[in-house]
Amino acid sequence: MPEALLEVRSLDAHYxxxxxxxxxxxxxxxxxxxxxxxxxxxxxxTLLNSIAGLIRSRPDAILFRGEPIGELPAHxxxxxxxxxxxxxxxxxxxxxxxxxxxxxxxxxxPGPWNLAxxxxxxxxxxxxxxxxxxxxxxxxxxxxxxxxxLMSNPSLLLCDELSLGLAPIVVRDLYARxxxxxxxxxxxxxxxxxxxxxxxxxxxxxxxxxxxxxxxxRSASLSHAAISAAYFGA
Amino acid sequence: xxxxxxxxxxxxxxGGLYAMFAAGLALIFGVMRLVNIAHGDLIVVAAYLALIVTxxxxxxxxxxxxxxxxxxxxxxxxxxxxxxxxTLGDDLLPPLLVTFxxxxxxQNGLLELFTADSRRLAAGAIEVASFPVAEGIWIxxxxxxxxxxxxxxxxGLQVLFYSRPLxxxxxxxxDDPSVAQLMGLDNRHVFALAMAVSLAVIAVAGVLIAIxxxxxxxxxxxxLIFGFEAxxxxxxxSLWGTLAGGIILGVSQAIGAHxxxxxxxxxxxxxxxxxxxxxxxxxFPRIQG
Numbered sequence: 001m002p003e004a005l006l007e008v009r010s011l012d013a014h015y016x017x018x019x020x021x022x023x024x025x026x027x028x029x030x031x032x033x034x035x036x037x038x039x040x041x042x043x044x045x046t047l048l049n050s051i052a053g054l055i056r057s058r059p060d061a062i063l064f065r066g067e068p069i070g071e072l073p074a075h076x077x078x079x080x081x082x083x084x085x086x087x088x089x090x091x092x093x094x095x096x097x098x099x100x101x102x103x104x105x106x107x108x109x110p111g112p113w114n115l116a117x118x119x120x121x122x123x124x125x126x127x128x129x130x131x132x133x134x135x136x137x138x139x140x141x142x143x144x145x146x147x148x149x150l151m152s153n154p155s156l157l158l159c160d161e162l163s164l165g166l167a168p169i170v171v172r173d174l175y176a177r178x179x180x181x182x183x184x185x186x187x188x189x190x191x192x193x194x195x196x197x198x199x200x201x202x203x204x205x206x207x208x209x210x211x212x213x214x215x216x217x218r219s220a221s222l223s224h225a226a227i228s229a230a231y232f233g234a
Numbered sequence: 235x236x237x238x239x240x241x242x243x244x245x246x247x248x249g250g251l252y253a254m255f256a257a258g259l260a261l262i263f264g265v266m267r268l269v270n271i272a273h274g275d276l277i278v279v280a281a282y283l284a285l286i287v288t289x290x291x292x293x294x295x296x297x298x299x300x301x302x303x304x305x306x307x308x309x310x311x312x313x314x315x316x317x318x319x320x321t322l323g324d325d326l327l328p329p330l331l332v333t334f335x336x337x338x339x340x341q342n343g344l345l346e347l348f349t350a351d352s353r354r355l356a357a358g359a360i361e362v363a364s365f366p367v368a369e370g371i372w373i374x375x376x377x378x379x380x381x382x383x384x385x386x387x388x389x390g391l392q393v394l395f396y397s398r399p400l401x402x403x404x405x406x407x408x409d410d411p412s413v414a415q416l417m418g419l420d421n422r423h424v425f426a427l428a429m430a431v432s433l434a435v436i437a438v439a440g441v442l443i444a445i446x447x448x449x450x451x452x453x454x455x456x457x458l459i460f461g462f463e464a465x466x467x468x469x470x471x472s473l474w475g476t477l478a479g480g481i482i483l484g485v486s487q488a489i490g491a492h493x494x495x496x497x498x499x500x501x502x503x504x505x506x507x508x509x510x511x512x513x514x515x516x517x518f519p520r521i522q523g
């Protein structure tokens with residue numbers, strides 16, 4: 001097995017008294033596409049938010065390139081090369097689309113991604129670059145949110161529910177672009193409720209259930225029944 | 235007739251100062267939802283700093299702005315990092331209480347250091363210089379400089395906010411502080427820079443008003459209320475709206491004072507209340523995305 005780019009080791013997460021994650025472990029190697037699936041409230045977003053630094057963790061609960069980053073704040077985590085596409089897109093409404101992309105690139109980390117490259121990946125964005133981001137359609141906003149995250153030239157891109165609220169055809173289109181992102185040397189962790197989409201896109205799958213890893217393995221090797229059991233509980 | 239034109243022009247000229255007070259206030263409220271009750275007292279601090287600088291270096295107060303503004307910016311940065319950042323959260327009340335306390339501390343600190351004596355910055359011949367613009371209408375050089383400074387400051391803020399990376403960071407952080415962190419922005423630093431810009435702006439206004447009118451350690455809250463009123467009249471939507479708010483307030487006060495000198499402040503407050511009643515969102519409200 002190649003050395004892990006990201007390693008999550010028995011991660012716990014709490015919201016006040018409520019424990020959202022129980023000893024979750026996960027690994028992603030460079031070039032991997034990893035899917036995290038699970039029902040609503042299984043802890044998927046909490047896992048991504050913990051990795052991205054929006055939720056602080058034990059330092060050694062999250063290792064990136066072998067270094068502990070669990071207690072780093074989000075702005076320091078993105079500087080190391082982990083970018084998050086947040087659930088619900090969350091573009092900055094008072095900024096234009098292009099300003100959203102520029103603010104994603106304000107750290108000026110070196111790498112292949114810049115405005116031109118993002119517009120090449122998502123041509124629909126280029127012609128709408130000066131629109132206020134709130135005037136874009138849901139699919140365009142999602143492209144904008146992915147583009148904004150790519151502008152920081154991450155080594156690892158975390159995608160939270162890309163399909164949320166979008167028409168199936170738009171979702172298919174978005175997922176069709178992901179291989180181009182991976183081809184630039186970006187590893188992906190995709191959180192998704194749309195299991196079929198996630199299994200097609202990812203090599204490795206983790207299924208969360210009530211804050212615990214219920215099932216993990218190569219997506220090709222997992223049976224429908226096993227996934228169904230892990231997803232809904234026995 | 236000419237008399238009234240004159241009154242209105244004087245009101246417009248003083249309105250620039252109120253607009254600068256208001257811009258500083260609106261800027262930090264917009265970026266971090268902090269209502270700074272100590273804003274007026276910090277304006278007075280800028281005036282005392284200018285008093286020290288002019289006394290020590292012997293320069294004109296207008297030149298002292300070049301020293302006072304960066305010093306106030308530095309104070310703003312440190313104040314935000316060391317104190318105000320800790321008060322920010324979902325609740326608007328803690329920053330309100332802490333800046334109220336800060337206001338009391340500043341007033342009493344200034345009283346200890348400078349006594350309760352009323353002071354003024356002496357700017358020399360420029361204070362009384364004026365030039366004619368039409369038959370029977372003279373404009374004072376100093377009030378004119380104040381309005382030009384206000385337009386320059388607000389224009390500068392407009393450029394900063396809408397075409398500079400720092401302004402983009404301010405707007406993004408105001409929109410969504412948690413996603414802004416995902417862009418690599420450290421909120422604590424962004425907020426501190428916003429406070430630094432705010433205090434640099436009020437340093438300009440604080441020195442200019444101290445040349446025009448007397449100040450003492452207790453005058454801060456009176457400055458604060460003009461700033462608040464100008465913000466609310468203008469609405470939070472645009473910086474030029476803030477300028478309009480300041481000018482409306484200035485003109486109302488000038489008209490009131492012309493009718494009866496005792497009505498100056500009252501007329502300003504009445505104009506403010508009238509606009510609050512008719513258009514509570516202000517003349518130029520924030521456009522919801």
